Amino acid sequence: VILFSDLDGTLLDHHTYTAAPALPCISQLQQTHIPIVLNTSKTRAEIQLIQQQLNLDGPFIVENGAAVYIPKSSFPEQPADTQSLGLFWIKEFAAYKQHILNRLTQLASAFEGQYRGFSSLSSQQVSAITGLSLQQAQLAKQRQYGEPLQWLGDDKSRTEFIEQVRSQGIKVQYGGRFIHLSDHCDKGQALEWLAQQYQKTNPQKIIRTIALGDGGNDIAMLEAADVAVIVRSPAHDYPALTRRDGIYRTQQLGPEGWAEAIQALLLHSTANAPRLHI
Ligand code: 2M8
Ligand code: MG
Ligand code: MG
Known part of the structure; x- marks a missing residue:
């Protein structure tokens, strides 16, 4: 086993x-x-x-x-x-996260202010959102493949956002607190x-x-x-x-x-x- x-x-x-x-x-x-x-x-x-x-x-x-x-x-x-x-x-x-970040940049203006991605959050902010210690938050930010997002907008725009992200060939999965964007893994x-x-x-x-x-x-x-x-x-x-x-x-x-x-x-x-x- x-x-x-x-x-x-x-x-x-x-x-x-x-x-x-x-x-x-x-x-x-x-x-x-x-x-x-x-x-x-x-x-x-x-x-x-x-x-x-x-x-x-x-x-x-x-x-x-x-x-x-x-x-x-x-x-x-x-x-x-x-x-x-x-x-x-x-x-x-999975491929490295850069291509996901590039695609996200293209979507960013349409969904401005509605989400915060890990790569733009400081370790202090990750720690505040998750309850991880500052040291743990630093380790969580060392991402190779994916980008977790904290959703700040309403449910309707979240559904639209996810549809658009998926139509770009990005995989969307739900963690306990974040929406995880990644390649197809x-x-x-x-x-x-x-x-x-x-x-x-x-x-x-x-x-x-x-x-x-x-x-x-x-x-x-x-x-x-x-x-x-x-x-x-x-x-x-x-x-x-x-x-x-x-x-x-x-x-x-x-x-x-x-x-x-x-x-x-x-x-x-x-x-x-x-x-x-x-
Ligand atoms: C994130 O993952 C969890 C998994 O359920 C979430 O989406 O809520 C990741 O950023 C992970 O690296 C981090 O340790 C965790 C902390 O809650 O959040
Ligand atoms: Mg998990
Ligand atoms: Mg879990």
């Missing part, structure tokens, strides 16, 4: 960004050698800090499926279609690719995947996994999936919900009848 997890609102509390309630569960998973792959809209810089804090050192997925980072030490050989960069092999699914495609790489290196095992997420930008990942865990959010409804089975919806919020699901599905599932067979 490989676990793919979103961060904000899923493994991390929506407001305080703590993972504390899930830490005992993470140690138990580590003892059983179940890989935990962070699959998030956060940047490489943010994820590397969080991996250190959580004592994780395996592959991770950045900026809504834009790229998969595989530490060379964690995989026996270089996966096909990856680039070598320092200690990592990197599989990219999503967390599901990145999950599938990385699961295949694990499968290739372990041909004797059947690799199964569990994905945990709370928001719109997690839908593709939740659809792609063998088992989907939808973590309850204090900020919005459960995202709507088209799949009907293999879904666990948590009662508890954020990291408490994360631990609730992992306990039910993996750690306690051998004692009595498992809720879902993995």
